[in-house]
Amino acid sequence: MTFRRLIGDVLALRFVGRRWRMPCFAALGVLAGLGLFLVPVSRAPSYLGDEPETCIHCHVMTTQFVTWQHSSHVEAATCNDCHVPHDNLVSKYAFKAQDGLWHATVFTMRWEPQVIRLSDRAIPVVEENCRRCHAEVIGDVSIAEHEPGDPRCWDCHREVPHGRVRSLSAASDVFRPQLGPIGSVDSEPRIRGRSVRSNRGDRP
Amino acid sequence: MSNDAEPARQTTTPKPPPAWRGWALFGLTVVATFLLGLLAASVLERRREARPPAPIRPIDEMEMDSGRWGENFPRQHDAYRRMLDDSTRTKYGGADPRDYLAETPANVILFAGYGFAQEYRQARGHVYAVEDVTQTERVGPATPSTCWTCKSPDVPRLMGRMGTAEFYASRFLDLTDEITHPIGCFDCHEPNSMTLRITRPALREAFERMGRDVDQVSHQEMRTLVCAQCHVEYYFRGPGKYLTFPWDDGLGAERMETYYEASEFADWTHAISQAPMVKMQHPDYEVYTTGVHAYRDVSCADCHMPYRTEGGVKFTDHHVQSPLLNVEGSCAVCHRWGEDEIRRRVEGIQDKVREGRDRAEAALARAHFDLAAAAQAGAADEELQGARGLVRRAQLRWDYVAAHNGMGFHSPQECMRLLGAAVDLAGQCRVECARILARHDVTTPVRYPDFGTKEKAQALVAQFAEGSPPDLLGEGAGR
Numbered sequence: 001m002t003f004r005r006l007i008g009d010v011l012a013l014r015f016v017g018r019r020w021r022m023p024c025f026a027a028l029g030v031l032a033g034l035g036l037f038l039v040p041v042s043r044a045p046s047y048l049g050d051e052p053e054t055c056i057h058c059h060v061m062t063t064q065f066v067t068w069q070h071s072s073h074v075e076a077a078t079c080n081d082c083h084v085p086h087d088n089l090v091s092k093y094a095f096k097a098q099d100g101l102w103h104a105t106v107f108t109m110r111w112e113p114q115v116i117r118l119s120d121r122a123i124p125v126v127e128e129n130c131r132r133c134h135a136e137v138i139g140d141v142s143i144a145e146h147e148p149g150d151p152r153c154w155d156c157h158r159e160v161p162h163g164r165v166r167s168l169s170a171a172s173d174v175f176r177p178q179l180g181p182i183g184s185v186d187s188e189p190r191i192r193g194r195s196v197r198s199n200r201g202d203r204p
Numbered sequence: 205m206s207n208d209a210e211p212a213r214q215t216t217t218p219k220p221p222p223a224w225r226g227w228a229l230f231g232l233t234v235v236a237t238f239l240l241g242l243l244a245a246s247v248l249e250r251r252r253e254a255r256p257p258a259p260i261r262p263i264d265e266m267e268m269d270s271g272r273w274g275e276n277f278p279r280q281h282d283a284y285r286r287m288l289d290d291s292t293r294t295k296y297g298g299a300d301p302r303d304y305l306a307e308t309p310a311n312v313i314l315f316a317g318y319g320f321a322q323e324y325r326q327a328r329g330h331v332y333a334v335e336d337v338t339q340t341e342r343v344g345p346a347t348p349s350t351c352w353t354c355k356s357p358d359v360p361r362l363m364g365r366m367g368t369a370e371f372y373a374s375r376f377l378d379l380t381d382e383i384t385h386p387i388g389c390f391d392c393h394e395p396n397s398m399t400l401r402i403t404r405p406a407l408r409e410a411f412e413r414m415g416r417d418v419d420q421v422s423h424q425e426m427r428t429l430v431c432a433q434c435h436v437e438y439y440f441r442g443p444g445k446y447l448t449f450p451w452d453d454g455l456g457a458e459r460m461e462t463y464y465e466a467s468e469f470a471d472w473t474h475a476i477s478q479a480p481m482v483k484m485q486h487p488d489y490e491v492y493t494t495g496v497h498a499y500r501d502v503s504c505a506d507c508h509m510p511y512r513t514e515g516g517v518k519f520t521d522h523h524v525q526s527p528l529l530n531v532e533g534s535c536a537v538c539h540r541w542g543e544d545e546i547r548r549r550v551e552g553i554q555d556k557v558r559e560g561r562d563r564a565e566a567a568l569a570r571a572h573f574d575l576a577a578a579a580q581a582g583a584a585d586e587e588l589q590g591a592r593g594l595v596r597r598a599q600l601r602w603d604y605v606a607a608h609n610g611m612g613f614h615s616p617q618e619c620m621r622l623l624g625a626a627v628d629l630a631g632q633c634r635v636e637c638a639r640i641l642a643r644h645d646v647t648t649p650v651r652y653p654d655f656g657t658k659e660k661a662q663a664l665v666a667q668f669a670e671g672s673p674p675d676l677l678g679e680g681a682g683r
Contacts, residue, residue, distance in 0.1 A: 169511035
């Protein structure tokens, strides 16, 4: 009974002075409205998915996107196939959330370095994903006898998949998909209505 | 809630509106804010579409002031202005005007009788070029205007007005009022297309003599050649002090030696050994061409002015500086080790070259004193000519490495090869001196004076210059 009464008091804002109740409802409405507005503006729903275009919502990742787009991996793997864990759904989304919030912070604060490297946290994740797909190939060769991490796959396969020249400037002027305007809800940016990957080969 | 409390409340205040009305207001505000936000975002986006691109302020063909160019290129100009910081230091370089003579007093001995024994400092950034050249002790009334050539964009303007040869032949101090702008945009860029260009005749002429057209090179090579207008070995040819690069036989130290031997050129006569010496002037471009980065077609600008991206805009970082001050932006673009590891690798290479330099400097200083001792023992000029030629050749090789910036990093193997040759030739010179001394009945060791500090070394050199040198021959040496 007391619990229901507490809920009722909160819902009716009874702890607020009577004169302030209606303005408080309005102010809360503004806050919630702005929060809701951020959903389409930041294309928030896309972050739950696996589309590579999501990663170039911020221009800092253009070089990484373009180098991947011109690599052999474009046919087989997207950003998330390599860069988030795939052992279970919980660890995948926990990792995505943590990485994503960090990326958003860095981008907002203009902290981005000129050369982007894998973080210590990301290194084992990416290597595990190399092994996940290429298990058959590495099964026979001696590298499989190495402890994971010594050496890393990319210590030899140095061009996979982002090339050997790494800088925000390395491929920043090249063709990249244009994102849709944010004035209307458009969570899945495409080029002329088509996914970038299927557009390969008939670029203008 | 008790029943008898209700009437009391009703009598004091009116009944409050039910909670659903509050939440209805809340819901309406949410929808209104959301829609207004979308509208605002859309309006802002459309406004950006309508905004014309920033107007380009036309740049005059002869605009010397980099600030005026910078109005169109604020990012580049802002980076250029950062060269005003003259406190940056790396292990062996940076923009700090470190005193080379205090760090290495042996250099005073090696340059005895020449301006570099008076003052020899690390040059500060390009923005200080005019200020530094007018303040150095190496400039005096006899200095030709050739020394202005690399310091200011006013130089091509004056060359156009006076004629190139006439410019070189004029007096440095006569042009002090005309030359005010430090090295800037005009020196490397066309004013309107921003294409890279060569503004100094010496590089153009040197390329012509090598059978190459400096205007027919790739953009990537231009990103090196604009630097090679100045960061090269040069000399002042003939009485007209015509600025010339000694590249006719090639860019290597031995090829330059052949060139200078052919005309018996000497920058100065050494005050201690009386040997005819050649001063090498920062052959940065020549050394670089022998290194692995040049082999890979990496230009000067790739490391010293790397591309940057800020706010989605890519531009060239015009803060020209040691890559060790920006390892992440320079080296890490291609080399994937951590910054500390890269720095350790570079400094490890430089430490080795520095050690080689130290050995060559010690050998050269002793060779100069050995020659002076032989003269004190009574050897005639003809007798000493061969040994003097050896120290000249040895020091040319050492200086090719020492005068170039980067402590050998531009081409470590070539630098160590030349330092090895310098030590060998200085050793040959000293063996020859020992023979000459023996012929004059001196078999005791030469008494090398103390030149452990810059002041001691300069005082010692002054004694030789005044004709009252210390006695270098041991007690009881037969004379």
